[in-house]
Amino acid sequence: AGKKIAMVQINQEALFFTQMDQGAQAAAKAAGVELAIFNSNNDPSAQNNAIETYIQQKVDAILVVAIDVNGIKPAITEAKKAGIPVVTIDAIVDGDNSVQVGVDNKKVGEDIGKYTAAYIKTNLGGKANIGVVGALNSFIQNVRLDGFKAGIATVPSAKIVATVDGQNVQDQAQTAAENLISAHPDLQIVYATGEPALIGLVAATSAQDATGRVKIVGWDLSAQAIKGIDAGFVTAVVQQDPEGEGRAAVNAAMKLLNKQPVEKNISVPVTIVTKANVGKYRAVFK
Amino acid sequence: MELAMHDKSKAPRLPLRHLLGRNAGVASIAAFFIVCALAFALTTHTFLTAGNLLNVLRQSAPLLIVATTMTLVITTGGIDLSIGSTLALVGALSAIALRAGVPGIVVLVGGLSLGALIGAINGYFIAFAGMPAFIVTLGTLSVVRGIALLITQGFSVPIENDGWFVELGRGRLLGMPTPAVIAILTLLAGWVTLRHTRFGRYVTGIGTNAEGVRRAGVDVRSVTLKVYVLSGAAAGLAGLITTARLGSGSSNQGVGFELAVIAAVVLGSTDLFGGRGTILGTLLGALTIAVLGNGLILINVSPFYTQIIQGAIMLLAIWLNTRIFSPQRRKKG
């Protein structure tokens, strides 16, 4: 029988994860292995349960996108004990995983923060009021926020005046963002830490007719975000390459299975998408 | 069916309560709403601006619409947990249909019908198969969101910004946001239905003694079925409005929406055990929730405290309602 790889995903309601699944599936097909995907619906315990179950099923490798980077470790250790290599994707897990694929969210958060800082220096005279639409229930997005804070610290008079919680749900993010924008008529920049937050924020900015006064930076492209970039009020969006991450993870797993050497840390490059380079993403998000 | 104990007579007997009689619950939430609104008006400049108030109305439209029908559902002694999922499915499908060039009016009718169909399935299981509403709608919650996920494959589907469909979410009618106008009409219809039609009378009766209503020759099962159909259709309408407002449909919409809706209805003093419902109370309950969400952001509360404060204020409101305004209510637990 062929080899079998299992992938434990966070959820399937965010485009980001869906694209990662697609990348992984494509790579698995190319490599001729079976890929089983499990959707843990944001529940850290469910991720553990799934890994334990896959261990029992004796799959050949496990890929996991961790919700709780600490809480996943025991399950990874179990897998290692059972001789099953684990590749972690996106969120950085410092455990018994054989390979880490993905993005250093903290660092990229800092990058987009620095990008924003530069924008503030050149366009806003070094001063800005910044709002944040976050998702407090998402570990990764909290990390991105921390990174961002570190990045903008380089401009002392840019300050975060308010943070609202979009709870990683588009319509709630929109409502929160609308309230944020009307609460702070002096906002110049709003940062969205993830895809639902960014979609909600873009919709809210249009709905509030604030596209003239507010600039948006954030994470994860979508058709809406591209429209915003075209319209000019979305300044920069961190575009990871989830498909690439998925593909890289499967390929790394294949190498592990074939006893080929693999890097411990595979970094998948991110792009900060602006008006200048948005063109090539149009085809993906139509 | 729950706690009776604690004899009513032990609570302080305010003359107020006597005057208010069975409207005590509504009076309580009205007072609470006014206090909240005043507090925000005094602490922020933005709160009372026309722009902000219209925002609140627009944002709360889906809540108001679904809370109206949820009031009927809860008054029959039932519950509908599947509304958030229905909202997502209808929202996502309507975005897909619009992109495929289906005319807006067809999408509108189709969305309402799909919602009604999901409601009919709930209603069939509850009224005809006699299954508990909580568990039936918990099941459809899962199934319907699964279908939304399957259909969108997790993608969020953007729609064009022009066309009248988008007006449903973003437009204005007679100076009011269109969603707010729709919500007010829904509330009005709900009020007439519950207070002034036979159907509404039977809804109340079923909540207190379904067998008694059946013995009065009423077709209890079809009344119950209809209540869930209305609930599903309202969720569909809310989905259409949400998609129009957001400019995109996705399976991620309306997560946890059912809890907000139920909280609004119960805040409004409708009895979760059935038999007593009030649309006016629901209006006030929903507005209280919306104003809280808005005001807490306006006064710049750290988001880490928002959940805590919202929960605590909800507890306080119900506590006031139960303790001071209408100790009667405690009887049903």
Add this chain to the structure above:
Amino acid sequence: MELAMHDKSKAPRLPLRHLLGRNAGVASIAAFFIVCALAFALTTHTFLTAGNLLNVLRQSAPLLIVATTMTLVITTGGIDLSIGSTLALVGALSAIALRAGVPGIVVLVGGLSLGALIGAINGYFIAFAGMPAFIVTLGTLSVVRGIALLITQGFSVPIENDGWFVELGRGRLLGMPTPAVIAILTLLAGWVTLRHTRFGRYVTGIGTNAEGVRRAGVDVRSVTLKVYVLSGAAAGLAGLITTARLGSGSSNQGVGFELAVIAAVVLGSTDLFGGRGTILGTLLGALTIAVLGNGLILINVSPFYTQIIQGAIMLLAIWLNTRIFSPQRRKKG
């Protein structure tokens, strides 16, 4: 309180039902559980391996523990939605305490006490202030999760991999996973309590006629309070076990846990309207949910279908229970 209609006599009158009498609900879920287990055993090689079965037991321990006390809560006609949040708060705080060097035994006792305290707050509002359980625990759900979020600032707190505390989640006792042993003891205690103690008798009585029980001279309020205290403590225990098992505590744990727990209890044929509870049924209901989750992974169902299938199977199980095994149950809707 809900739908009666549909006279029982219309359903096919199986002799089976007569034989089973009031155990029909439990028999139904038992049959359903066996069918599910058989189906998975036949379609996968892994399902029936000892390792997998022990895994299922270990994984379902928190569900079993909290479902036991939830059975009591629901039997009084109440509900506790705050358990998922309590699990998260206790889990997160225990991780923080362990990192700070607090001895495991103190963490254990403290975690249980904190859970019990949250339960006592729920119980106070429900039993003494007479507020509806649904809305009280919805409020504390929000407050408690907010506190967990605030304390952890949204991050997860890792604990050391050694020490006996971790054994609580990962160890073995007499060849069984420790969490499973704890769960079995909890279930046993729950069964004795509900069937063989005065307390359990009053729990049942309160669910059917609280005023009647009060008139029999029972302190209904303190019984009700205790039920919620037990529920909170059980959630705390589940939080400790979860943290021990995951090796970290976070405010993210147990989101939606309450729905799984309630589903398990209702699948087990405990009446959501109170007055009829069965621990054996709850055991079977929870195991059915756990086995389904496990089996669907094993047979490699596309994740897009999992939610749909799980929801549909739950509906099917309750439908069977209601339609075929015990048409009696339909009476209460």
Add this chain to the structure above:
Amino acid sequence: MQNDAATPRVRMQNITKSYGAVQSLRGVDLHVMPGEVLGLVGDNGAGKSTVSKVLSGAVIPDSGSIEIDGKPVQFADPGDARAHRIEMVYQDLSLCNTVDVAGNLFLGREPMRRICGVQVLDHRKMHHDARDMLNNLGIRIPNTKLDVENLSGGQRQAIAISRAVSFDPKVLIMDEPTAALAVAEVEAVLELVRTISARGVSVILISHRLQDLFLVCDRISVMYEGQNVADRKIGETNLEEIVDLIVGHKFSARSARALAED
């Protein structure tokens, strides 16, 4: 009776009904003529309520036939029986606690009026007529806008009775209608039974107050353990015989005898 020339208003034959292991009805025959008042008596648990619920459509029998005015009928639910103008006062009253007095009186038959083309409840008419209906029974209820939940036992019973008699029934079944009523109200109910039976309504009156039955009934039917064991014209029997039939010689009922001997 079988060879009576006129067709009975109601004829129930060989009605059976079991609940699990409990056989509530083991083949009951019952008939009432138009304008006749039939007293239905029997020990507790004899099956009186069950058989009358069968006639009102609230319980579906396992077997047996029902004829109304000679035509066989089948009742799937109480609505069907109501369509045949069969009304019943249930032993448990079947009121909706959170609905007001007027609403309970008109439940299922609310008067409507039209406002802007929409059919809405005619609240004014309901409350107005409700007062009249209750006055007929001489019951004192402070306000027809009160919810029935907290009314006294007798007040509630009066509402249930008013509801059943007010809608021009052809057959009226009353399951212990006077159990909670005070003396004057009992008399009013008995008077009511006399009046409506004189109008041709068939009345089935279930009561443990045998003396009352002797005041209004034309005939008494006795049930014992799910069967009817005797049928007596009122002129051809006496209280003592009925008591004996009811207790089925279980033991002698001294007080009832004592009364009968008064």
Add this chain to the structure above:
Amino acid sequence: MQNDAATPRVRMQNITKSYGAVQSLRGVDLHVMPGEVLGLVGDNGAGKSTVSKVLSGAVIPDSGSIEIDGKPVQFADPGDARAHRIEMVYQDLSLCNTVDVAGNLFLGREPMRRICGVQVLDHRKMHHDARDMLNNLGIRIPNTKLDVENLSGGQRQAIAISRAVSFDPKVLIMDEPTAALAVAEVEAVLELVRTISARGVSVILISHRLQDLFLVCDRISVMYEGQNVADRKIGETNLEEIVDLIVGHKFSARSARALAED
């Protein structure tokens, strides 16, 4: 009565109770001597049930005092009254539908036994004793393991009565205990009242069956619109007077009179 030498078992003075706008009790005085059987009568809604619930602790009065054996007491809930050995049969019976017959009979006083140091319910004793308790009333209940939910009206009432009398009360309040009972069972209840009052138990018997009251009561107290308007020793009154007092000259109650004239 006030100048009677012995202290009354129960003395209630000037009890008032309002529900919103409804004044249920407007100052009720009531007393019962040890071993006395007091009949409490009155129109529907007169306040009989309310005043008896005050004595059983189920309702807390707005004002007024209660003395037991000369000592003032205050009941915060029925548990307090039960501690003074006051038992009541409620008009609505107050049974737990989903609990079995034996469980309802012993509710709040379940016999326990010890297994491995744990106090557990003694199910066997409960079912065994339950059968005896019910046999005393001559009621037929197929199985003490049945839930009371589906029992007939009379069967349920018998359970409520058995429960109240079985635990050696000092004061027994019965709110229309015989309303749903058949003849033989009524007689059994009346016999029971005689027996226990002979043992020194004070009994307050609320009933609309005035004839029954004349068979067992020592004294009859009449309530009218929330007040007690008359108090008559049984030997010094007759049915006709009581009827007149009850209806408060509202209108003449012919049937009751007719009976009285029998």
